[in-house]
Amino acid sequence: MYGSKKLDGKARGIMNKIVTAFALCAMVGSAHALSLVQVGPNPTGSSTLFRGTGTANTGNQKARLELAGLSTIQGGNPGNGWFYGNNPRSWEMSWNNTNKTVSWKLFSSSDWTGPEATNGLMNGAPVFQSGNDLVGLAFGRSLATDTSLNLDNIMFNAGSGWVDINSEEGLFTGGGFTKTYYAFNGTMTDWVLRGTANFPAGTTTGDSMRFFVEGVQAVPEPGTMVALGLGLAAMARRKRKAQVR
Incomplete structure (x- = not known):
């Protein structure tokens, strides 16, 4: 006993x-509320879950949303030259964590007001690889020689207020390709990322004047x-x- x-x-x-x-x-x-922490290169074994792109001049399309496992969604006319000049336009990416959907929006204004330029069509539920979660975002740009890109007002909000991401803002000149990875820190939830963009200089008919935001998927760390x-x-x-x- x-x-x-x-x-x-x-x-x-x-x-x-x-x-x-x-x-x-x-x-x-x-x-720990959800936030973004700059890390550097994408983590080993990761892949792109989605990518929202703003373009200066490629196939008469001003933007596109690529989704893993699904067809690319193109943002239609007016396309060529839409981001040109000294008139910044605003963009917004949002994630619905319940439905696992992402949306990519462009606005004619610089303050995320007025009608959405792509009519709410650029959204969808990307297909995750088995065992993967959304673990971070990568900010990138591709610029041909003698071109420039101005990125400003980049902010992130996961329900606790807007947080500036100043490290991705500035006037960038070509040429070359750049991408920086930011890991999510905290509990995943709905979030919104927004900013403004314009290409002050340069012309091209290819895909070498663009900026993009990638959602990165990987096996999550055993937090x-x-x-x-x-x-x-x-x-x-x-x-x-x-x-x-």
């Missing part, structure tokens, strides 16, 4: 530790297990301190 009670006591102790550790996990997750380990480690430290006393 005594042995049985002793085992029950040990079992209760283990269960209490597990419950406490998972409570710590919940606290860690809930304490819950990391938090669980931290919780158990914290309890072990408290136990050692109690024994010393």
